[in-house]
Amino acid sequence: MCDMHLLKRAELKTMQSFRLGSIFGFEIRVDLSWFIIFFLILWTLTAGLFPENYPGLSTATYIAMGVVGTLLFFASLVAHELSHSLVARAKGIPVEGITLFVFGGISKTRMDAESPGDEFQIAGIGPLVSLVLAALFGLIWWWGRTAEWTVAIIGVVRYLAAINLALAIFNLLPGFPLDGGRLFRSIVWKVTGSLKKATRVASWGGKLLSYLIIAFGVVQLFGGNLLGGLWLILIGWFLNNAAEMGYQQLLIQSSLEGVRARELMTPHPETVPPDLSLQTLVDEYFLRRRYQAFPVIQDDHPVGIITLNQVKETPREEWKVRTVENTMKPARDSVIVRPDEKMTQVLQKMEESGARRVLVTQNSHLVGIITANDVASWLRRRRDLEER
Ligand SMILES: [Zn+2]
Structure with a gap:
């Protein structure tokens, strides 16, 4: 599950999405591809994770746990994206809205950050929010265990702590256009003073990361984890494309700089x-x-x-x-x-x-x-x- 905020509108043209609602003036949209991941997670939780970890509960309980867990996971994802959008808006960057799709969420903006400092803050807030959510659900889990809450609630809360932690860690990987790649880019940008150079380096990072993810996916595939392996290969492939597109887009932008x-x-x-x-x-x-x-x-x-x-x-x-x-x-x-x-x-x-x-x-x-x-x-x- 990854999120790639600040992807440009043009790259999302092909997506078929519909409006879910709006929060803080940001339009929240859901892409049709999102339903794939929604039901995949719902199914994994209801039929796999929860029955394995908490045996002996009724089917209805597993379904309820699965539905609540999936919905709160997507709420966590929206919170992550909202934080990017709010900081971007505070930095004077127009944000069109948030779209959830098969690989996670995207905050759509009309332009890039104007300084390395702005980019660092816009990119950094997302993983920070995910970490805070992980800590929060972790605390509730600990509290629930002490107070001996029902295992159904404890199980869901524990899953949410783990998935938010995973979301924070994955997004901190230093491959553009993941948040970590953007943090990396903003640092190189700050040090070298060149956005072009920084984007080139961060895109290499993104491509390297994407090959590692694909390789790991192939290993998983041959190890018998068919679904997980395919999933990793798809994410790696998507990341690879996004890294390339991000760099091409910047080349175009910088070539046209100052041209009337x-x-x-x-x-x-x-x-x-x-x-x-x-x-x-x-x-x-x-x-x-x-x-x-x-x-x-x-x-x-x-x-x-x-x-x-x-x-x-x-x-x-x-x-x-x-x-x-x-x-x-x-x-x-x-x-x-x-x-x-x-x-x-x-x-x-x-x-x-x-x-x-x-x-x-x-x-x-x-x-x-x-x-x-x-x-x-x-x-x-x-x-x-x-x-x-
Ligand atoms: Zn993010």
Whole structure:
């Protein structure tokens, strides 16, 4: 079970999640994959751990213990994530909410910490909360044993102490993007003064850790622990991906640092009028040019974007009667930026809206267009030049 706070929104796009509620203004969401782990834990507790450790109780008791244990475990996980979110918000970092998924929880934020000190505190609070919870449940367990509470309650409390301790220890492992990896990164960042260097080192840590977890999983698998082994391999694989993505994302961010929209845009893009029929658009524009989309201009102002995909989605027999205007994505639903806007911001807007292209306007006149491909090829060229 791990948690990877501060993963960026883009990485979570594919997740199918629904809203559970909100605490302190943070939206708590549950990903569909979360149900797998929920029932896996419920089953492990009800049919395995509790009957083995506390024999002689009724099936109903084991089920009740399992349900309470599982729910409180997830409450502990939410408390861990909430602590990250609260500290992040206190440091001025906008937090979108918390999502629980198959590998644990994620606090989604819109940006990274601005200083190593902030990052240290944001990352450190999570394991600290888990440790405090472990100590708290440990105390209750000790108290319950002394006061001779029923074994059903003592069993659940003991499990919660152990699982919170495990959560704290696992998250303190020094592999980015685990909390421990972030603590490690913030220290290297503080010492070297370079976030890029620190992220590189911490990502190596994350990858090394992921290979160790996978190797351990394989050993478990061949040792007969099929489920545990597979589970470790999956976690290791996920961690490996996350470590790589975190580093790539930082490379992009740092390459775009100080770059403005005007430097990356294609200036004076070819445009189309709104009253054009789709048939003419296809014949005169899409088949004769290499572009996948055109800005639509009326009276010298951009009113929308028409893409090849939108045309493809329109039945062919309607191409002669339908116009660009009633097929295009209107400008008000499109991403529009100024020429002097920072590229890091432009990219963030593109990620948030899922837009593949943005219009660049000045005084409501179109001056350029930026596509996702433009950004990618610009980054490639820049990396090429740096490697020489
Ligand atoms: Zn955490």
